[in-house]
Amino acid sequence: xxxxxxxxxxxxxxxxxxxxxxxxxxxxxxxxxxxxxxxxxxxxxxxxxxxxxxxxxxxxxxxxxxxxxxxxxxxxxxxxxxxxxxxxxxxxxxxxxxxxxxxxxxxxxxxxxxxxxxxxxxxxxxxxxxxxxxxxxxxxxxxxxxxxxxxxxxxxxxxxxxxxxxxxxxxxxxxxxxxxxxxxxxxxxxxxxxxxxxxxxxxxxxxxxxxxxxxxxxxxxxxxxxxxxxxxx
Amino acid sequence: xxxxxxxxxxxxxxxxxxxxxxxxxxxxxxxxxxxxxxxxxxxxxxxxxxxxxxxxxxxxxxxxxxxxxxxxxxxxxxxxxxxxxxxxxxxxxxxxxxxxxxxxxxxxxxxxxxxxxxxxxxxxxxxxxxxxxxxxxxxxxxxxxxxxxxxxxxxxxxxxxxxxxxxxxxxxxxxxxxxxxxxxxxxxxxxxxxxxxxxxxxxxxxxxxxxxxxxxxxxxxxxxxxxxxxxxxxxxxxxxxxxxxxxxxxxxxxxxxxxxxxxxxxxxxxxxxxxxxxxxxxxxxxxxxxxxxxxxxxxxxxxxxxxxxxxxxxxxxxxxxxxxxxxxxxxxxxxxxxxxxxxxxxxxxxxxxxxxxxxxxxxxxxxxxxxxxxxxxxxxxxxxxxxxxxxxxxxxxxxxxxxxxxxxxxxxxxxxxxxxxxxxxxxxxxxxxxxxxxxxxxxxxxxxxxxxxxxxxxxxxxxxxxxxxxxxxxxxxxxx
Numbered sequence: 001x002x003x004x005x006x007x008x009x010x011x012x013x014x015x016x017x018x019x020x021x022x023x024x025x026x027x028x029x030x031x032x033x034x035x036x037x038x039x040x041x042x043x044x045x046x047x048x049x050x051x052x053x054x055x056x057x058x059x060x061x062x063x064x065x066x067x068x069x070x071x072x073x074x075x076x077x078x079x080x081x082x083x084x085x086x087x088x089x090x091x092x093x094x095x096x097x098x099x100x101x102x103x104x105x106x107x108x109x110x111x112x113x114x115x116x117x118x119x120x121x122x123x124x125x126x127x128x129x130x131x132x133x134x135x136x137x138x139x140x141x142x143x144x145x146x147x148x149x150x151x152x153x154x155x156x157x158x159x160x161x162x163x164x165x166x167x168x169x170x171x172x173x174x175x176x177x178x179x180x181x182x183x184x185x186x187x188x189x190x191x192x193x194x195x196x197x198x199x200x201x202x203x204x205x206x207x208x209x210x211x212x213x214x215x216x217x218x219x220x221x222x223x224x225x226x227x228x229x230x231x232x233x
Numbered sequence: 234x235x236x237x238x239x240x241x242x243x244x245x246x247x248x249x250x251x252x253x254x255x256x257x258x259x260x261x262x263x264x265x266x267x268x269x270x271x272x273x274x275x276x277x278x279x280x281x282x283x284x285x286x287x288x289x290x291x292x293x294x295x296x297x298x299x300x301x302x303x304x305x306x307x308x309x310x311x312x313x314x315x316x317x318x319x320x321x322x323x324x325x326x327x328x329x330x331x332x333x334x335x336x337x338x339x340x341x342x343x344x345x346x347x348x349x350x351x352x353x354x355x356x357x358x359x360x361x362x363x364x365x366x367x368x369x370x371x372x373x374x375x376x377x378x379x380x381x382x383x384x385x386x387x388x389x390x391x392x393x394x395x396x397x398x399x400x401x402x403x404x405x406x407x408x409x410x411x412x413x414x415x416x417x418x419x420x421x422x423x424x425x426x427x428x429x430x431x432x433x434x435x436x437x438x439x440x441x442x443x444x445x446x447x448x449x450x451x452x453x454x455x456x457x458x459x460x461x462x463x464x465x466x467x468x469x470x471x472x473x474x475x476x477x478x479x480x481x482x483x484x485x486x487x488x489x490x491x492x493x494x495x496x497x498x499x500x501x502x503x504x505x506x507x508x509x510x511x512x513x514x515x516x517x518x519x520x521x522x523x524x525x526x527x528x529x530x531x532x533x534x535x536x537x538x539x540x541x542x543x544x545x546x547x548x549x550x551x552x553x554x555x556x557x558x559x560x561x562x563x564x565x566x567x568x569x570x571x572x573x574x575x576x577x578x579x580x581x582x583x584x585x586x587x588x589x590x591x592x593x594x595x596x597x598x599x600x601x602x603x604x605x606x607x608x609x610x611x612x613x614x615x616x617x618x619x620x621x622x623x624x625x626x627x628x629x630x631x632x633x634x635x636x637x638x639x640x641x642x643x644x645x646x647x648x649x650x651x652x653x654x655x656x657x658x659x660x661x662x663x664x665x666x667x668x669x670x671x672x673x674x675x676x677x678x679x680x681x682x683x684x685x686x687x688x689x690x691x692x693x694x695x696x697x698x699x700x701x702x703x704x705x706x707x708x709x710x711x712x713x
Contacts, residue, residue: 041712045711045712048411048414048415048711048712050411050414050711050712051710051711051712069419070417070418070419071417073415073416073417073418074417076415077415078411078412078415080408080411080412082408083412084407084408084409084411084412085409085412086241086245086409087407088244088245088248088249089241089244089245089248093241093244097237097241098412098413098416100237101234101237101238101413101416101417101418102416102417103234103417141412154415
């Protein structure tokens with residue numbers, strides 16, 4: 001579903017991402033680990049077509065994101081570190097707006113259903129987003145993905161700054177989405193979550209994807225040890 | 234899609250109460266501008282009707298007086314005798330040539346407060362009644378009254394920029410841009426929706442409030458050409474606004490922050506609305522200085538004195554030039570009287586002053602043609618020239634009026650000079666045959682044609698700002 005073929009990016013001679021080959025199938029949760037500046041966000045921005053690749057291709061559902069930017073985005077949901085919504089609109093209005101951009105038409109009850117599915121309380125849905133916590137905004141982001149029936153999710157450190165309970169809820173939602181067949185690429189610093197939620201993990205360093213593991217092969221302690229080993233030069 | 238984008242953008246905007254505040258400010262400004270314009274029109278109309286009333290009373294008095302003098306019931310000195318053509322044509326019976334305000338006169342005062350709109354035409358030389366003053370500023374680029382045109386030229390761009398300086402940058406700064414563009418929406422479509430919404434709002438404000446201004450200003454929409462002028466006015470307003478929107482998009486497309494955008498656009502406003510017009514004004518005056526007014530007055534005096542000294546010699550030459558006007562040789566002889574001499578003296582004076590006046594006119598024409606060429610440096614000047622044209626407060630309409638006055642002056646002299654030379658007294662029935670001045674409005678097609686050229690000029694400016702804007706949007710850095 002998510003596919004990078006020799007995908008690379010360099011800015012004025014410095015390489016942010018060395019040629020990357022990656023396939024993430026439906027139902028998989030691939031967690032990208034690595035220090036800040038390792039190229040995780042660059043990879044996600046390339047899939048979003050927010051930055052043009054220097055070489056290679058990024059594909060979503062077989063669609064080249066540069067050649068078919070709008071079509072590929074129909075399949076896609078994006079949850080950044082901070083889901084920034086329109087502060088003056090309520091949660092449900094924000095959801096309605098973003099889903100209608102994707103061509104969806106939903107009744108108020110349906111929209112409320114998506115928000116509930118994402119774990120947002122009914123009483124909160126009609127409040128202005130300006131008063132929302134980060135966790136609540138992330139839930140609206142998930143609701144957008146649910147409403148859109150996204151086949152691919154791109155998440156950029158979505159759980160950083162969430163309290164453990166919120167973080168746990170978030171992980172459960174991701175599992176549910178992947179259970180229904182979404183391919184998920186998540187950049188994160190949270191080794192525990194990566195092990196718990198992910199099906200595979202990859203470690204990035206200086207723009208290279210230096211290692212990949214299946215989480216079933218690893219224990220928690222193993223992952224931390226391996227990660228730290230890679231971080232040593 | 235565009236409608237969805239616009240609907241939510243509007244919700245966002247209106248939640249800020251910013252549109253309401255702007256509508257109120259712009260509304261007050263437009264209403265005040267329209268009020269000022271209509272005051273000026275009322276003032277002009279009052280002055281005109283007072284002048285015409287004065288003329289009417291004077292003529293009534295003369296009409297009563299003539300039979301009394303003829304019957305010997307009343308005696309007057311020859312200078313106060315209305316039957317004397319030189320007295321009547323020079324002073325007692327002079328009539329007003331009047332240019333009434335144009336149909337949309339209240340919308341742009343323009344230079345109409347610099348130009349006289351009525352003259353008292355006499356047999357004297359033209360310069361004595363034409364206030365042939367230096368026009369202080371050929372396009373009246375800098376100053377001016379607070380009228381509707383001022384609001385549209387100066388404040389309306391600021392309103393547009395206030396709405397659009399952070400069109401894209403604010404979405405990027407608040408983080409909503411990334412989430413929006415992760416949906417199947419292109420940045421260009423998003424920008425288009427935002428611009429359309431804001432343009433519709435601002436244009437609706439400008440058009441509705443201008444329409445209110447037209448009504449408050451007491452504009453006579455039944456006047457010929459009023460509607461087509463209004464239509465072109467609205468089109469020029471829209472295109473001038475489109476230029477500022479295009480500029481705002483171009484600046485946003487560079488991908489800088491909102492603060493930088495605001496500074497850049499404020500700078501652009503200053504450049505196009507203030508700096509270029511003033512520099513142009515200074516340059517024009519430096520390149521084509523108009524001879525000083527003092528010089529002109531001095532020339533008229535010297536020429537007048539000289540001509541008066543040469544008196545009878547001039548008359549002989551005048552009559553050689555105009556044999557048809559020579560008094561019948563068997564008529565009353567004797568030395569030529571004051572009126573006869575004056576005819577010749579006036580003519581000679583006019584001839585002598587002619588070079589100075591020609592210099593004057595040539596320099597003004599040079600200034601005007603330089604303005605016509607260089608006005609395309611700033612859309613503000615282009616729009617202003619169109620507004621002044623449509624409101625009838627431009628130099629074009631004034632020139633048109635002057636040409637009519639000149640023609641009338643010739644008719645007036647043509648009526649009186651032969652009678653002066655023949656020493657023929659006027660009678661009551663002559664009063665009805667006096668030439669009268671009627672102002673013929675410039676053909677509407679001429680006016681809208683000139684404004685149409687300005688419209689095309691603005692269109693070119695929109696394209697020049699718009700194309701790079703659209704190109705730069707393709708490369709807009711959504712991330713980083």
